[in-house]
Amino acid sequence: MTLAACTPRSLPESLNGLFELALDLRWTWHHGSDELWRALDEETWEATGNAWLVLNSVSGDRLEDLAQDPSFQQRYLEQLAAHHRFVHADTWYSDECASNLGEGIAYFCMEYGLSESLPLYSGGLGVLAGDYLKAASDLGLPVTAVGLLYQQGYFRQAISTDGEQLEFYPYNDPTMLPISPLRDSDDQWVRVVVPFPGRHVRLRAWKAQVGRCELLLLDSNDPRNEPGDRGITSELYTGDPEKRLQQEMVLGIGGWRLLRQLGRRPSLCHLNEGHCALALVERAFSWQEDHNSDFQTARTATRATNLFTTHTSVAAGFDHFSGPLLRLYLAPWLENRGLSAGQLIDLGSEHPSAGNDAGDQGLNMALLALNMSGRINGVSRIHQKVTQTIFQPFFPRWPADDIPADYVTNGVHTPSWDSPESDAIWTRACGQDRWRRPLQVSCPMTAISDEELWEMRRLQRKRLVSYLRRRLSSQHCEQNPASNRAAACGLLLDNETLTLGFARRFTDYKRPDLLLKDPERLIRLLASRDRPLQIVLAGKAHPYDRRGKDIIRRWKAFAQRPDVEGKVVFIEDYDLGVANQLIQGVDVWLNCPRHPWEACGTSGMKVLVNGGLNLSQYDGWWAEAWNRDVGWAIHPGAVFEDLHSSSEDDLADARELFDLLEQQVIPGFYDVDQQGVPRRWLQRIRASMDQLTAVYSANRMVREYVDRFYLPMVEQGKARSPATAAEILTQYQEIRKHWPRLRFSAFNASQSEGRQTFSVEVYLDGIDEQRIAVELVAEASEQGPRTVTPMAMQHPLSGSAHSFLYECSVPPRPAGHYTPRLRVRDERLNLPLENPAVLWLR
Ligand SMILES: *Cc1c(COP(=O)(O)O)cnc(C)c1O
Numbered sequence: 001m002t003l004a005a006c007t008p009r010s011l012p013e014s015l016n017g018l019f020e021l022a023l024d025l026r027w028t029w030h031h032g033s034d035e036l037w038r039a040l041d042e043e044t045w046e047a048t049g050n051a052w053l054v055l056n057s058v059s060g061d062r063l064e065d066l067a068q069d070p071s072f073q074q075r076y077l078e079q080l081a082a083h084h085r086f087v088h089a090d091t092w093y094s095d096e097c098a099s100n101l102g103e104g105i106a107y108f109c110m111e112y113g114l115s116e117s118l119p120l121y122s123g124g125l126g127v128l129a130g131d132y133l134k135a136a137s138d139l140g141l142p143v144t145a146v147g148l149l150y151q152q153g154y155f156r157q158a159i160s161t162d163g164e165q166l167e168f169y170p171y172n173d174p175t176m177l178p179i180s181p182l183r184d185s186d187d188q189w190v191r192v193v194v195p196f197p198g199r200h201v202r203l204r205a206w207k208a209q210v211g212r213c214e215l216l217l218l219d220s221n222d223p224r225n226e227p228g229d230r231g232i233t234s235e236l237y238t239g240d241p242e243k244r245l246q247q248e249m250v251l252g253i254g255g256w257r258l259l260r261q262l263g264r265r266p267s268l269c270h271l272n273e274g275h276c277a278l279a280l281v282e283r284a285f286s287w288q289e290d291h292n293s294d295f296q297t298a299r300t301a302t303r304a305t306n307l308f309t310t311h312t313s314v315a316a317g318f319d320h321f322s323g324p325l326l327r328l329y330l331a332p333w334l335e336n337r338g339l340s341a342g343q344l345i346d347l348g349s350e351h352p353s354a355g356n357d358a359g360d361q362g363l364n365m366a367l368l369a370l371n372m373s374g375r376i377n378g379v380s381r382i383h384q385k386v387t388q389t390i391f392q393p394f395f396p397r398w399p400a401d402d403i404p405a406d407y408v409t410n411g412v413h414t415p416s417w418d419s420p421e422s423d424a425i426w427t428r429a430c431g432q433d434r435w436r437r438p439l440q441v442s443c444p445m446t447a448i449s450d451e452e453l454w455e456m457r458r459l460q461r462k463r464l465v466s467y468l469r470r471r472l473s474s475q476h477c478e479q480n481p482a483s484n485r486a487a488a489c490g491l492l493l494d495n496e497t498l499t500l501g502f503a504r505r506f507t508d509y510k511r512p513d514l515l516l517k518d519p520e521r522l523i524r525l526l527a528s529r530d531r532p533l534q535i536v537l538a539g540k541a542h543p544y545d546r547r548g549k550d551i552i553r554r555w556k557a558f559a560q561r562p563d564v565e566g567k568v569v570f571i572e573d574y575d576l577g578v579a580n581q582l583i584q585g586v587d588v589w590l591n592c593p594r595h596p597w598e599a600c601g602t603s604g605m606k607v608l609v610n611g612g613l614n615l616s617q618y619d620g621w622w623a624e625a626w627n628r629d630v631g632w633a634i635h636p637g638a639v640f641e642d643l644h645s646s647s648e649d650d651l652a653d654a655r656e657l658f659d660l661l662e663q664q665v666i667p668g669f670y671d672v673d674q675q676g677v678p679r680r681w682l683q684r685i686r687a688s689m690d691q692l693t694a695v696y697s698a699n700r701m702v703r704e705y706v707d708r709f710y711l712p713m714v715e716q717g718k719a720r721s722p723a724t725a726a727e728i729l730t731q732y733q734e735i736r737k738h739w740p741r742l743r744f745s746a747f748n749a750s751q752s753e754g755r756q757t758f759s760v761e762v763y764l765d766g767i768d769e770q771r772i773a774v775e776l777v778a779e780a781s782e783q784g785p786r787t788v789t790p791m792a793m794q795h796p797l798s799g800s801a802h803s804f805l806y807e808c809s810v811p812p813r814p815a816g817h818y819t820p821r822l823r824v825r826d827e828r829l830n831l832p833l834e835n836p837a838v839l840w841l842r
Helices: 017-022 031-048 051-057 060-068 070-088 092-096 124-139 241-261 278-290 295-303 323-334 341-346 365-371 381-394 420-430 450-474 519-527 546-559 576-585 647-670 679-692 698-718 722-741
Strands: 105-108 143-148 156-159 165-168 191-196 199-210 213-219 268-272 306-309 375-378 405-407 498-503 533-538 568-571 588-591 613-617 631-634 743-752 755-763 772-778 787-796 803-810 818-824 838-840
Touching: 017 031, 017 051, 017 070, 031 051, 031 060, 031 070, 060 070, 092 124, 105 124, 105 241, 124 143, 124 199, 124 213, 124 268, 124 698, 143 241, 191 241, 191 323, 199 241, 213 241, 241 278, 241 323, 268 278, 268 698, 278 295, 278 365, 295 722, 306 365, 306 698, 323 341, 365 381, 375 381, 375 698, 381 405, 420 450, 450 498, 450 568, 450 576, 450 679, 498 576, 498 647, 519 533, 519 647, 533 576, 546 568, 613 647, 613 679, 631 647, 647 679, 743 818, 755 772, 755 787, 755 818, 772 803
Parallel strands: 105 143, 105 268, 143 213, 268 306, 306 375, 375 405, 498 533, 498 588, 533 568, 588 613, 613 631
Antiparallel strands: 156 165, 191 199, 199 213, 743 755, 755 803, 772 787, 772 818, 787 803, 818 838
16 A cells, blocks of 8 residues: 555655554554654654654654664664564464454444544543454454544533633544555445435545554545535534434444455444445345355344444334434435335334334334344343343233343453553563453452552652643643632642542433532541542533533532532543543543443443552442442442432432442541551552453453454354255244244143143244244243243144143242243244244243
């Protein structure tokens, strides 16, 4: 690939490799080349952390000087050689998986948070996708990610002197972003076309290199597009449903077409959230074309290798599009596919209207994704339950416990979140390449003394305090006439004071105002002379979220109270860069979402590697991770059924939070020995670092996706040949015809030797008995847990065609607790996802 066309400058011949280094986002987590960027242009590097921008803004004279500088040359050549070694090294995947993922994984997501210098994300979902991709690179996994290049991305935040959130949308100049135009083998800039009503929308393709993985990005800002279409990829998450649908068409349809145009044939497609569900339909269309087949066969063939991950906690969180809007937009795309708009909408409708093209039902993108996928998963153990509950309406007559949603708990890309100090400590304790191979589950740091660990914490806190002061100064802290300058500028923050951090989206369910439920009690903690507390806050409220904005206003007003004495600071424009600084320096990270609304939550995982401790609602990942040794939980042991929603619950949780702070957290931090070292606090830090860092890493998460999903799914996909897919389809069309006539009769129980035997007669109307499973179900009760026991076929019933006797023995319970049911059985399919037919006796 030549870079000339995308680089506004040329480099001295001997430094040409800098292009390669600057365009690999590995510099966001691997700091080997930092000194090169600093040498080129220290000011730009410190201000933006964007190596590509540094390379493009450094003066020609400076470059010529460095090209002649032997010591720079040497460091540069070392880095270049190290980079080549990294790109070609053996990896976990090449060693352990023997290329069993075939042509690899296509990963789709609406947003990617890789670096603050590539602002294509709004929050947790994007940061997770970014961390996934970085860990996939570490492990050598063949992943190609697909996303959108937003001209403006998510809004940038400032806060006015009276606490009002201001929103700005600065333009992302693509030539200054660490990406390059994607070129084909003829060196042409790759473009993709997606049919829209009455026109074709042209998309330009870009590439971000993320270590060994690629992130391909599409944008619609092609001068040949209509003005309105050029703005399709302008902002992320605007409220306009029409624009949202346009974006999802560009991402899903355009994204899959892009892969195809590049000649890629991914073995599996992983959707991170349902926004990109149209990719699965486009994937089926491609298959249909390749095999000269019809849509339903294509769907049956491809879905085995589609994985859908959901992060949503409420049904209202799914994208819904209205029938008329869909019909308008999808018609040109669906032309000549043998699939009408009505049939497509049925795949994502709670109440299908049998392909009726005039029906007015809308489409739920999560349901479409589900109906196109072979497996689905939530992102924590609690979230699996939540997902089963919100998907239950899509599986009529199936109990929530049987809804086929799995879970993989999220993790963070540890090397992206460690501090220089913690990096040094971990390297000493556990070795250099520890984050690239499967993480040792335990690394107890026995070689590190309490004093060293405490010194690490103190240095990190000190760096945080100076960062906060710099930030506050750039927030014009001096210009607020109403406030005390020293307080507003963070000059009253203290390097040795217990520092609590809270940063996340300011939205109702995250309860960023929980500490404000009792302002007087909070002030007592902040103002304590001998055991004070200081708090750093950050977070954006969605532009339409009035309540979220109101909470920001209340915090700003609180921070300005004279009796708060500058101990609470609000950092504007929360992004990856801010997050990075906060999670390195805080002693305690606070998270208090309303149970069970936090699908997983990841910010708390980022403090683990740095010896920060978590004080969090017992929800999401913390409900799995928490024990008394590693941190503090609000309302520990809460189960999913404890739906938290009332304001009394908020008050009770706030009281519990204050109790924990007053009785455990604050006394624990200040409980120091003669040498000034808080031994018990450090014990907790050791437990948290040792027990949790590896487990809540993206390294573990990605390997779990590979072992439990990608590998078995790709295996199953190989078995779905065109012939098998067609056969499955025909067989199930046949079964559907018979299904309404299936019947149970003669359900009987008998007791013997402490066991209970149940038998039931089943009429199958000619369906092959091998395709049917009969099960005896007892729901959980005071008699015992839920059980599902297979009933074995004993013999056909003589004298009545298509009837069979089934039987099983179970532990005794009142007979009325047991009910038989009948479902399809087929090891070729993922059931009941691919066929939710079920018949209960009652
Ligand atoms: C980690 C992170 C998030 C997600 O944090 P949650 O705890 O899941 O809310 C959001 N935004 C940024 C910038 C992050 O770094």
